[in-house]
């Protein structure tokens with residue numbers, strides 16, 4: 173058995189048990205909180221054999237608003253206080269790369285209106301533009317969209333013929349894929365100045381392209397999984413390939429990327445220190461609970477965490493075994509927590 177009581181050496185301090193929860197398909201389905209989620213978190217907030225709190229963090233490929241705003245919303249939805257120190261979303265990791273672009277003009281993609289611009293500015297990016305700014309500058313860039321009053325109100329006056337964009341960051345899911353694919357193609361083909369002559373294909377690598385969420389699919393409120401930011405990435409790459417015969421080079425963050433899991437490990441250790449007042453003596457025993465084998469299970473397995481796959485999200489047992497083998501498969505997040513507590517305590 174794996175239970176701690178049978179752990180051979182008593183000299184070694186026991187690694188503290190901690191959980192890392194995915195959100196969509198595990199705790200939430202769209203705006204709806206899964207009933208099992210509240211019961212699972214109650215166990216970790218003290219209703220367990222030790223009577224003590226068992227630390228946990230949330231790691232999501234979602235995003236589009238600030239960590240603070242999302243934590244306020246999650247605390248209301250889940251009924252427990254979720255702090256930003258317990259929360260990693262798709263683009264949180266960009267805080268560690270801002271220094272490379274601080275004063276350079278960047279374009280951000282995804283989310284509603286200028287919400288992602290505000291998140292990027294909150295991270296320290298100083299010259300942040302949106303695809304709606306481009307349409308306000310020259311509506312001929314994409315003939316099939318007319319800015320709504322609310323969209324126009326979210327824009328900034330910019331002359332993009334004199335604003336070389338150094339990098340394109342896809343923070344969250346674009347709302348107008350056609351407009352955003354068109355502008356992304358303009359940026360990479362013209363070396364960052366929208367409307368400038370296209371560079372030779374062999375020189376089309378001037379604009380850094382960063383995606384924050386690789387999910388082809390995710391589980392929202394609908395009965396079947398929905399297309400995620402990974403599908404937008406493939407749509408752009410398919411169009412760019414049709415235009416140039418090549419795929420455009422890009423950096424991918426989000427689960428299952430190693431950089432995101434390493435970042436999450438640091439958040440976990442910092443959270444343990446925040447709760448106990450000291451750095452943990454040994455690395456924690458992490459249990460990741462997720463619904464997507466490609467992002468949650470693949471990433472947790474590579475990080476040498478225990479992984480529990482639940483049946484309430486993307487994974488559909490009728491489609492056969494998961495592409496990445498979890499430590500355990502559970503019906504829902506409550507069963508996942510119960511199994512891990514029994515195994516570790």
Ligand code: G3P
Pocket residue numbers: 194195196197231232233234235345385387389390391400401464
């Ligand atoms: O946009 C969010 C979606 O891609 C998946 O979110 O919480 O299941 O990682 P999550």
Ligand code: MG
Pocket residue numbers: 194195196197198390391462463464485
């Ligand atoms: Mg999920």
